[in-house]
Amino acid sequence: RKEVEQDPGPFNVPEGATVAFNCTYSNSASQSFFWYRQDCRKEPKLLMSVYSSGNEDGRFTAQLNRASQYISLLIRDSKLSDSATYLCAVFGNEKLTFGTGTRLTIIP
Amino acid sequence: NAGVTQTPKFRILKIGQSMTLQCTQDMNHNYMYWYRQDPGMGLKLIYYSVGAGITDKGEVPNGYNVSRSTTEDFPLRLELAAPSQTSVYFCASRANTEAFFGQGTRLTVV
Numbered sequence: 346r347k348e349v350e351q352d353p354g355p356f357n358v359p360e361g362a363t364v365a366f367n368c369t370y371s372n373s374a375s376q377s378f379f380w381y382r383q384d385c386r387k388e389p390k391l392l393m394s395v396y397s398s399g400n401e402d403g404r405f406t407a408q409l410n411r412a413s414q415y416i417s418l419l420i421r422d423s424k425l426s427d428s429a430t431y432l433c434a435v436f437g438n439e440k441l442t443f444g445t446g447t448r449l450t451i452i453p
Numbered sequence: 454n455a456g457v458t459q460t461p462k463f464r465i466l467k468i469g470q471s472m473t474l475q476c477t478q479d480m481n482h483n484y485m486y487w488y489r490q491d492p493g494m495g496l497k498l499i500y501y502s503v504g505a506g507i508t509d510k511g512e513v514p515n516g517y518n519v520s521r522s523t524t525e526d527f528p529l530r531l532e533l534a535a536p537s538q539t540s541v542y543f544c545a546s547r548a549n550t551e552a553f554f555g556q557g558t559r560l561t562v563v
Contacts, residue, residue, distance in 0.1 A: 351495070377550065388543055388554035389496070432495060434552070439503050440511065441486055441545070441552055445495035 346371050349435050351444030359452050362423050368433030368444050369415045375437035378409050380418045383430045383446065392418075392431070423451050455479050459544050459555030466534040466562045474529040474558050476544030484547040485527040487511075487519065489540040490557075496543065502527055534562045 351368045358364050370378075378395035393400065395407040395416045406419040416433055432446040460475045478485065483504045488496040498511030502521040516538060518530040527546075531538060539562045544555045 379551070388556050390554070391551045394550060436547075439484070439509070440498060440501055441484075441547060442498060442512075443488070443496040 348372060348442045349433060349444040351433055352447055353445050355448040355450060357450045357452055358423060360423060360425060362451075363419065363421050364423055364449060365420075366418045366431055366433070366447050366449075367415055368417070369413075370435045370437075370442075371414070372435070372437045373411075373414060375414075375435045377436040378416045379434040379436075380405075380407055380416075381432045381434055381443070383432060385429075389432055389443075420449075425451050425453060427451050457544055457546050457553050457555040459542075459558050461558060462556065463559045464561070466531075466560065468534060468536065468562060470534050471530070471532050472534070472560075474531075474542055474544075474560075476527045476529065476555060477525050478527075478544075478546040478553070479525065480546060480548065480553065481524060482546035482548045482553075483524070484552075485521065486545045486547070486552070487517070487527070487529045488543045488545065489513065489538075490543060491540050499529065499542075531560075536562050538562050 380392040381389040382392045383389040395409045399408045404421045408417045428451045430446040433444040457478045486501045487499040500519040502508045542558045545552045
């Protein structure tokens with residue numbers, strides 16, 4: 346089983362829609378969780394950290410479920426500029442491990 | 454405020470040649486990582502380091518070597534380049550939370 350699993354998509358959604366991504370991880374001792382955004386041919390950049398209590402940043406909401414070992418990202422009122430690849434990342438045992446990424450395209 | 458700097462940005466190698474991908478960070482981070490990203494795929498961990506003098510293998514270390522003689526530098530060495538090593542290579546450094554990435558090195562082995 347992969348350490349971090351993520352639906353590769355692609356997700357093609359109309360502008361204004363709500364889209365959700367999920368990611369599961371195998372190491373129950375994992376310590377920190379993140380969502381990164383990667384634009385085409387660019388380096389990944391941190392979108393937001395994920396906390397057990399859930400956290401929100403504008404249109405973006407991230408949640409962590411330690412019991413089920415998954416993290417999620419919700420994007421509300423999607424914009425054309427949200428088109429990108431979204432990668433989940435998990436830190437544990439000194440390593441930062443990424444999922445395969447989910448390609449999101451927002452359609453006008 | 455340089456952050457993580459990778460050089461070169463692009464390189465074409467012939468099969469069997471060797472090269473070193475350079476990575477430098479100026480944030481005094483202990484953790485540093487090397488990843489490769491194949492087209493349409495996620496990031497695969499090659500090697501990582503938790504501090505100067507300490508390195509460990511990641512998921513795909515074969516064909517690569519690293520060293521960490523200082524906190525700032527974490528070079529990645531390819532000894533005998535193979536076409537399977539054609540990829541985009543990202544270096545990252547991390548303190549307690551966010552990992553910062555370099556802009557990547559696009560390597561083609563022909």
